[in-house]
Amino acid sequence: MQRKTDRKNQQGEETRVRILEEAMRLMISHGYAGTTLAMVRRATGVSASSIYWHFANKESLIAAALEHAYRTQASRLPNWLDTPPSQVRRDDLYAELIRSPAAGVDMEYWRVGLQLAVARPHEPILARDRFLQIRRESVEWLAQWWRRTLPADMEQKDLASILMGQLTVGIRECEVLNLYELRRLDAEPLNKLIAACLDEIAVRIVEIAAERPLDTHPVVKDQPFETTSEGSRELFVRATKDVIMELGYDGVTIVRVCEKAGLPASSLYWFFKDKDELIATVIEEACQGWASIRQNSHLRPVDGDWSVLARRHILPALDGSAGGGVLALGLLLLLQRSDQVYAGRKELELVMQDGFEVTVLWFREMLSPMLEEPKQEDLARYFTECFFRLLESSLLSKQVEDQLWDPALLADLISTALYRVAGKVQDGTTVLDLVHQ
Structure with a gap:
């Protein structure tokens, strides 16, 4: 029986x-x-x-x-916390990064979770809540690993650990985006570079925490929509972008846009025939904003410290100003299923790829005194990919976390880490050698 x-x-x-x-x-x-x-x-x-x-x-x-x-x-994965720390934190990071789930089918379930997570519905959705719980568990698990690597007497160790855990989870989440086929690089040197940058970010956090609080502030649902002297069409476009950033593309409805703009639907239909045209207009204007700022030339500073310039690139993407919002809009679009076709999607993907190539040129200029000409292009591409992964990690966390970090803090961490890692590069050094210096 x-x-x-x-x-x-x-x-x-x-x-x-x-x-x-x-x-x-x-x-x-x-x-x-x-x-x-x-x-x-x-x-x-x-x-x-x-x-x-x-x-x-x-x-x-x-x-x-x-x-x-x-x-x-x-x-199926080893428990990172069971591994005794070595003397070199960046080597530990690299050893675990290469064991993280690879992009593809195995991580597609995470994309589904992110699709649910980027929306902030008024009523709870069990599947969304469960994914956020899973994601929070991953962040806390990685935060425990980071905590044991930070100074024992650090007063803000818990906050710093959570921030590092979020960045590390975000780096892994970037693997599920259908973006990297266009900028595919060898995984080994890229992961070594990312590990070196995460290590430097942790060093910089310790420095900042000794000087000021690592403050966060809560996400505010239904943020007030500031009415300006813009015409009705511009108000609808701005309201649509706000809804996209709050709820994702699937959250855009005519009703929500009109409520946000404080204007009737009858006014909207004077300018746009439907929701798709609204979304296409937002994407088109974001692309135009990018085109206006990409023309700015940034020559290498005389003193060689280009971290301030890097910060100026990063901040607009994190706060959505001055054309920088195109990256956030692009990431949200890439989280959608591939069979969901929005007008302007291809254009946005091309703009994001253009942004990558422009940044490669920028890094070539910044790194030019360090390497011989044949190696500048190669290293610039790896630094650019690392730059975007760190930035995209921050943007993904911004979309799904209940607490937001100061964009200026994140911009400081990313730019300083990249600059310091680049400073370790000597003539003839390859990315593979980078973390062994």
């Missing part, structure tokens, strides 16, 4: 796992809204009554599917 019960329980668990895995596969292909229990039933061949035996509704199924994907992956 016991054997029969055990076999029945095992079959029930196998059915449950099959339902979870098929639900996640469908979510990756069709998104949260596009996945239904009927689709899961057809894909698994499991009856509706059996699905409902395991899960009360779609909400609980999707939440459990995210949890299952995360736990399955985590069980």
Whole structure:
């Protein structure tokens, strides 16, 4: 009798796992809204009554599917905290970065979670809450690792550890974006460079924490929309951008935009035929803003310290000003499913690639005295990729965290780290050699 019960329980668990895995596969292909229990039933061949035996509704199924994907992956990876720290923190970072989940199918469930996380709905969504809990667990786990590497007498060690944990999780999240095929670099030197920069960011945080508080402030839902002397069309465009940044592209509705702008829908339809045209206009204007600032020439400072110039590149992206918001809009768009086509998507992707190439040229100029001509291009590309990964990590955290860090603090950390790591490069040094100096 016991054997029969055990076999029945095992079959029930196998059915449950099959339902979870098929639900996640469908979510990756069709998104949260596009996945239904009927689709899961057809894909698994499991009856509706059996699905409902395991899960009360779609909400609980999707939440459990995210949890299952995360736990399955985590069980296959070594526990970073079990590894005794070595004498060189950047070497430990590199050793773990290369063991982090690779881009592709294995991390697609995380993209689904991020798609849910970027929206801030008024009513709770169980699957979204579950993913944020999973993400928070990852941040806290990495924060524990960082905490043991910081000075024992550091007063703001807990805050610093959380910030480093968020940056490290963000670096891993960048792998799920469909952007890097256009700028693919060798993983080994890139991860060594990222590890070296994370190490320098931690050093800089210790310095800053000794001088001032590492303050955060909460995300404010439904931030007041500042009415200006702009015409109605411009108000609608700005309101649409605000909604995108608050709720993601899927959160844009005519009703929300009109409520944000404080204008009736009848006025909106004088200028735009539908939601897609609104979104396309926001993207187009962001691209135009980028085109205006990309023309700015930044020559290498006489004293060689280009970290201040780097800060000026970073701040607009983090606070969304002066054309810098194009990167944040692009990241949110890249989180959407590939079958969701918005007018202007291709243009935005091209602008982001252009931004990468322009930044390569900028780094070539900044690094030019350090390396011979043939090696400048190669190193500039690795520094540019590292620059974007750190920036994108900060932007992703900004979208999903309940507490926001001061953009000026993040800009200081990223620019200082890149400058200090670059300062370690000597003539003839390769990126592979960088972290062994």
